[in-house]
Amino acid sequence: MWYSMGLGKRLDMAASALRNDGSQDAAAAEQVMLHVSGLIERGALRPGDRLASERDLASQVGVSRTSVRAGLRSLAAMGVVQTRRGAGTFITAGPPTLVSEPLRLIASLHGLDLGGLWEVRRVLEAGSASLAAERASAEQIATLSDEVTGMYSALHQPQTFLDHDLRFHRAVAAAANNPMLGAIIEAVAALFFEQRRVTIERARNLRESADAHRKIYQAIRARDGESARAAMEEHIRLAQLALATEEGT
Structure with missing residues (x-):
């Protein structure tokens, strides 16, 4: 399972941060996290399983319901659990999810400007495109084709175009x-999403963007990892320039 490798380390890091807080509340929240971690590691909880109620968890761990909620919030921020209103808290099913807010805070703390974030995105997505060229299934390639087609059909509908882009x-x-x-x-x-929602209304040439996406798709379909990487790098570079232009208009 996706969280069977490294979950203990991630929880230990989060628990350590709580422990360093030095308060009894933080220590109690840590106990909740480690309790859930133990259940997952032993196979007692699996993807999609519902956790015990807050009251039952509080009784099992020997802490207050407030501490249970604090521990579950930390687990949710790590993508380990999801809370559904009226249904309870569940172990996340499917691939892991990460929230963007910690990245935003880290960027602010270390003075990482938007250019630095674009560089991170370029490195990650270029590598992803190269791997996709090697590993994509026929169904996944068909999905890429559908989204490119959708972009061309929405050249005069910026918000719809952006949905296909994402x-x-x-x-x-x-x-x-x-x-x-x-x-x-x-x-x-996700750090770029809301900003792009606003600026795309001022986009000058969505066809150029659609062409760039088609080039990435064609390289992936051809199983050409190097071309896919290069096409994605070029697309991200042009997207950065386009966003700067849109913000300035």
């Missing part, structure tokens, strides 16, 4: 068949 990049990441890589790419790309 789904294309997600499909490339999925076709790399490395769930953790896909989760990291999604978290990084």
Whole structure:
């Protein structure tokens, strides 16, 4: 399972951060996290399983319900659990998910500007495109084709175009068949999403963007990893320039 490798280390790191807080509440939340971790590692909880209620977890661990909620929030931020209103808290099914807010805070803390984030995105997505050329299934390649077709049909509908654009990049990441890589790419790309929603209305040439996506798709379909990497790198470079132009208009 996707979280069987390295989950203990990730939970230990998060628990250590709570432990360093020095408060009893933090220590209690840590106990909740380690309790859930133990259940997962022993196979007692699997993807899609529902956790015990807050009251039952509090009783099992010997902490307050407030501490249970704090521990579950930390697990949710790590993509280990999902809370569904009215249904309870569940072990995440499918590939891992990462939230973007920690990345945003790290970027601010270390003075990483938008150019630095674009560089991160370029490295990740170019590598993903290369892997997709090697690993994509026929169905995944068909999905890429559908999204490119959708872009061309939405050249005069910027928001619809952006939806196809985002789904294309997600499909490339999925076709790399490395769930953790896909989760990291999604978290990084999300940092650009809301800004792009606004600026795309000022886009000057969506056909150029559609052509770039088609070039990536064609390289993946041809199983040409180097061309796929180069096409994605060029696309991200042009996308960065386009965003700067849109912001300035």
